Amino acid sequence: MSVIIAPSILAADWGRLHEQIREVEKAGADWLHLDVMDGHLVDNISFGPAFCESVAKVATVPLDVHLMITRPDHYWTRFAKLALNITIHVEADCDVAATLAAIRESGCKAGISLKPGTPFSRVEPYLDRVDLLLVMTVEPGYGGQAFMPEMMEKVRAARANRATHRRDYRIEVDGGINTTTGHTSLEAGADTMVAGTSVFAAKDMAAAIRTLRGE
Numbered sequence: 629m630s631v632i633i634a635p636s637i638l639a640a641d642w643g644r645l646h647e648q649i650r651e652v653e654k655a656g657a658d659w660l661h662l663d664v665m666d667g668h669l670v671d672n673i674s675f676g677p678a679f680c681e682s683v684a685k686v687a688t689v690p691l692d693v694h695l696m697i698t699r700p701d702h703y704w705t706r707f708a709k710l711a712l713n714i715t716i717h718v719e720a721d722c723d724v725a726a727t728l729a730a731i732r733e734s735g736c737k738a739g740i741s742l743k744p745g746t747p748f749s750r751v752e753p754y755l756d757r758v759d760l761l762l763v764m765t766v767e768p769g770y771g772g773q774a775f776m777p778e779m780m781e782k783v784r785a786a787r788a789n790r791a792t793h794r795r796d797y798r799i800e801v802d803g804g805i806n807t808t809t810g811h812t813s814l815e816a817g818a819d820t821m822v823a824g825t826s827v828f829a830a831k832d833m834a835a836a837i838r839t840l841r842g843e
């Protein structure tokens with residue numbers, strides 16, 4: 629599986645959003661990661677469907693939508709037209725299996741995510757029906773936090789699960805990813821990396837993305 633780098637728009641300068649999207653795409657971004665937060669599932673409110681539509685209008689790479697919201701079952705359809713992937717949280721207050729199935733039926737790829745305090749065993753029952761597992765490597769809600777190395781245990785468990793059951797979901801890490809922690813994640817088995825601060829604050833975005841990719 630080739631490594632995918634998904635810069636998080638949360639860390640972009642929204643005052644010049646269009647320009648930042650162009651810059652990061654030119655620098656080699658494979659996907660753009662969109663962090664939707666509702667102030668319930670996580671302790672922050674970010675942006676919703678209208679903002680994502682603005683991004684979709686100018687983006688030339690696929691959009692990776694991360695719904696950190698309590699009711700993804702109610703809201704996911706509003707992102708369906710613009711997203712490649714829609715990832716929901718296992719901690720959400722809804723029928724997770726049914727929501728994942730509906731996302732897939734719509735033609736989008738379905739992802740499941742878990743917070744640092746949630747054990748890997750909680751997502752295991754869904755791994756036969758997802759395209760992506762997103763392992764949070766910080767407490768979700770804010771960019772710019774420190775990577776939690778102990779989450780690599782979940783990444784290794786996912787890699788083993790995928791091999792044992794011959795599955796092909798991507799293993800994505802999200803939070804505090806930079807050149808050092810990105811390398812740690814790749815070694816543990818991640819193949820997809822979200823990076824906000826480390827890409828958007830970099831002097832040379834292209835170099836930052838190349839290094840994250842392990843090149």
Ligand code: DX5
Nearest residue numbers: 636768769771772804824825
């Ligand atoms: C955290 C979000 C992340 C965040 C990552 O709640 O899910 O996608 O934007 O930002 P950095 O890379 O700055 O930790």
Ligand code: ZN
Nearest residue numbers: 663694802822
């Ligand atoms: Zn995210």
